[in-house]
Amino acid sequence: xxxxxxxxxxxxxxxxxxxxxxxxxxxxxxxxxxxxxxxxxxxxxxxxxxxxxxxxxxxxxxxxxxxxxxxxxxxxxxxxxxxxxxxxxxxxxxxxxxxxxxxxxxxxxxxxxxxxxxxxxxxxxxxxxxxxxxxxxxxxxxxxxxxxxxxxxxxxxxxxxxxxxxxxxxxxxxxxxxxxxxxxxxxxxxxxxxxxxxxxxxxxxxxxxxxxxxxxxxxxxxxxxxxxxxxxxxxxxxxxxxxxx
Amino acid sequence: xxxxxxxxxxxxxxxxxxxxxxxxxxxxxxxxxxxxxxxxxxxxxxxxxxxxxxxxxxxxxxxxxxxxxxxxxxxxxxxxxxxxxxxxxxxxxxxxxxxxxxxxxxxxxxxxxxxxxxxxxxxxxxxxxxxxxxxxxxxxxxxxxxxxxxxxxxxxxxxxxxxxxxxxxxxxxxxxxxxxxxxxxxxxxxxxxxxxxxxxxxxxxxxxxxxxxxxxxxxxxxxxxxxxxxxxxxxxxxxxxxxxxx
Ligand SMILES: Nc1ncnc2c1ncn2[C@@H]1O[C@H](COP(=O)(O)OP(=O)(O)OP(=O)(O)O)[C@@H](O)[C@H]1O
Ligand SMILES: [Mg+2]
Numbered sequence: 001x002x003x004x005x006x007x008x009x010x011x012x013x014x015x016x017x018x019x020x021x022x023x024x025x026x027x028x029x030x031x032x033x034x035x036x037x038x039x040x041x042x043x044x045x046x047x048x049x050x051x052x053x054x055x056x057x058x059x060x061x062x063x064x065x066x067x068x069x070x071x072x073x074x075x076x077x078x079x080x081x082x083x084x085x086x087x088x089x090x091x092x093x094x095x096x097x098x099x100x101x102x103x104x105x106x107x108x109x110x111x112x113x114x115x116x117x118x119x120x121x122x123x124x125x126x127x128x129x130x131x132x133x134x135x136x137x138x139x140x141x142x143x144x145x146x147x148x149x150x151x152x153x154x155x156x157x158x159x160x161x162x163x164x165x166x167x168x169x170x171x172x173x174x175x176x177x178x179x180x181x182x183x184x185x186x187x188x189x190x191x192x193x194x195x196x197x198x199x200x201x202x203x204x205x206x207x208x209x210x211x212x213x214x215x216x217x218x219x220x221x222x223x224x225x226x227x228x229x230x231x232x233x234x235x236x237x238x239x240x241x242x243x244x245x
Numbered sequence: 246x247x248x249x250x251x252x253x254x255x256x257x258x259x260x261x262x263x264x265x266x267x268x269x270x271x272x273x274x275x276x277x278x279x280x281x282x283x284x285x286x287x288x289x290x291x292x293x294x295x296x297x298x299x300x301x302x303x304x305x306x307x308x309x310x311x312x313x314x315x316x317x318x319x320x321x322x323x324x325x326x327x328x329x330x331x332x333x334x335x336x337x338x339x340x341x342x343x344x345x346x347x348x349x350x351x352x353x354x355x356x357x358x359x360x361x362x363x364x365x366x367x368x369x370x371x372x373x374x375x376x377x378x379x380x381x382x383x384x385x386x387x388x389x390x391x392x393x394x395x396x397x398x399x400x401x402x403x404x405x406x407x408x409x410x411x412x413x414x415x416x417x418x419x420x421x422x423x424x425x426x427x428x429x430x431x432x433x434x435x436x437x438x439x440x441x442x443x444x445x446x447x448x449x450x451x452x453x454x455x456x457x458x459x460x461x462x463x464x465x466x467x468x469x470x471x472x473x474x475x476x477x478x479x480x481x482x483x484x485x486x487x488x489x490x491x
Contacts (some may be wrong), residue, residue: 150300150329155344155395156320165347169334245333245375 034216035139042216051205056224059190059202063228066125066193067186073126074133078178081134082141082165082171083163095134103127104192116197124196128189129182136181140174141167172243180236187229246311246321246431247399248274248297253306255292260269265273265456266292270306272450272459274433279425280440281434284452285489290435291327293457294401297433298324307431310399320344323397325405327435329384331376337363337387338372362390365420381408389417393424396404399431406441418444422469445476451488460488 009222015036021028022035046052081088103108103124108122144167152162168175194203202221209217253270256263267289274280281429282290295301296308299317308315318324331340338359339346345355363369366386376384385408392400406414422445425432436442441450449463463485467477 105484147326147328147330148332150318150322151326151332151391152343152347153318154298154300154320154322155347155391157343157347161347164330165343169332172334243334245377 015086017072031213031215032042034219038216039219042214043220045101046205046217046220052220055200055202055205055221056228058200059194059225060228061189062121062193063125063186063202064184066122066189067129067179067183069122070126070129070182071133072185074130074178074182075175077172078134078137078175079141079163079168082138083167086147088138099131099135103189104195107192107196111196116129116200120196121144121155121193121198124193125186125189129186132181132185133175133178136174137171140178143174146171173240175241176236176243180233183232183236184229187225187232190225247276247402248272248399248431248433249307249309249312250293251295251307251309253293253296253303253308255289255296255301255391256304261371267452267457269458274431275309277429277431278443279422279432279434279447281436281446282448283436283439283442283449283485283489284457285454286437287455288452289331289455289457290437290452291403294324294403294433294435298401299321300324320348320395321398323392323395323400325385325388325392325400325402327403329376329381329388331387331391333376336373336375337368337379340376340387341391341394343391347353359390359394362394365393366390382410382413385409386413386417396428397430402432402434403404404436405434406436407438412415414441419470421445426469439482440473440487443481443485444473449481449485451485 006032018033019036022030023037028031034042038126043052046055081091106124106127107120110123114120114123126176148166148170149162152166157165190201191203191206204222206218206221209215216240250272251271253267254265255267256265258264272280282293284290292301295379296303297310297315299315299319299322300323321360332343335343338356340361341362342355345358350358360369360372363372366389368383368386368390371383376387379387389402389405392402406417409417418441421432424430432445434442434445439449443465446465449465451460451462452458453460463481465481467475471478
């Protein structure tokens with residue numbers, strides 16, 4: 001509780017300064033940054049007409065779907081790359097080249113392959129999530145202390161048993177870090193993902209509000225994405241705390 | 246289980262240079278023998294033990310087990326590492342039950358077996374602790390229990406009692422002698438503690454400073470459990486110690 005209060009001090013100070021600079025003195029004109037009260041009004045409107053909730057839910061669905069598919073692909077592949085030097089060497093350049101490409105650059109292909117709509121959005125989020133999970137998993141597997149795998153072998157474990165019972169648990173902290181970073185980047189891709197054929201979602205909300213010069217509503221959408229991110233971060237930190245060995 | 250090391254050399258390439266670690270090692274270990282390797286730090290004791298386990302390979306020469314060349318690790322050769330090697334994500338009980346678990350022994354049986362060894366190493370009450378909750382000596386006792394619980398034909402032990410106080414160390418030494426007598430395991434035991442080697446082994450092999458070569462072997466015929474205060478015991482210790490101090 002104490003920590004929560006401490007963590008709220010700075011945001012509160014920023015809120016006060018923001019209010020002073022906009023509402024109370026007008027030093028910053030409202031077309032540059034809307035005042036806190038304008039954002040609050042926009043928030044109330046979006047909440048009351050229900051669109052904030054449906055947008056949040058549809059973004060959450062897309063992000064979770066993209067993220068889960070990314071995890072299902074990246075964790076086994078990461079284990080393979082971390083374990084097999086051959087697999088690692090063979091795929092080094094492919095991953096190295098694909099990874100830096102911004103997911104937004106894939107939009108034309110997303111549309112061609114998955115059409116306009118949900119499939120494309122999930123694909124874009126998948127692209128954002130998949131590499132951090134892959135890289136962290138592979139790294140965790142590679143870093144597994146040799147003494148654990150050697151212990152397993154001298155106790156009679158097969159290679160597969162060693163992977164399952166030793167390497168994966170040893171790499172778990174890295175895998176969780178990868179998931180945490182992966183979902184964060186997935187969330188960062190929502191605006192790009194919802195540029196294609198979506199008619200709801202927080203990214204869509206931000207895009208439409210921006211095009212109508214309704215910056216207060218855009219800030220509501222931005223903050224909602226931020227709060228979702230905070231929630232996931234909390235969940236993953238809880239998971240990390242569980243493995244405090 | 247018998248072992249033969251024939252003209253074994255081992256070098257490592259480190260920073261582009263070849264480092265000769267052990268040289269011209271010839272040892273023949275009989276089935277059921279208790280052999281101890283002593284020698285100064287860095288003389289290659291761990292390296293020899295790892296090659297016997299199949300975790301490393303000789304650069305020259307051959308190592309065989311029951312006449313077959315050693316090609317990799319096997320559950321028949323239990324290993325107790327010099328460093329901490331417990332799985333940190335497993336409880337004491339699940340660490341000790343690991344070997345039987347991968348062999349497919351059912352939960353009830355392998356836990357019962359693990360509990361027996363927990364009691365033997367004096368750690369009752371710590372079944373559900375994780376390694377990070379144990380002291381150094383306690384971790385080492387769990388590692389010994391883990392190797393024993395897998396019931397290997399031979400045990401390769403790398404300074405397993407180094408982190409223990411004298412009382413516990415003496416108790417476990419006696420326990421090990423008892424297990425060895427009852428279960429007819431072949432044991433190769435590395436230590437830098439001459440007293441320990443003389444107390445435990447049928448034969449003590451003394452290695453020189455790096456690169457390790459065999460200086461001498463001492464056959465020890467004293468009756469077990471050995472009396473540390475007997476003149477023969479003290480004499481043997483003196484002889485071996487003076488060799489090591491050269
Ligand atoms: N994987 C390796 N790569 C390079 N050098 C190694 C490797 N393993 C061991 N060595 C070297 O081999 C030598 C012998 O090491 P080893 O661990 O066998 O000694 P030891 O007799 O067990 O010593 P201690 O009593 O201190 O445990 C050392 O000089 C060490 O630096
Ligand atoms: Mg050593």
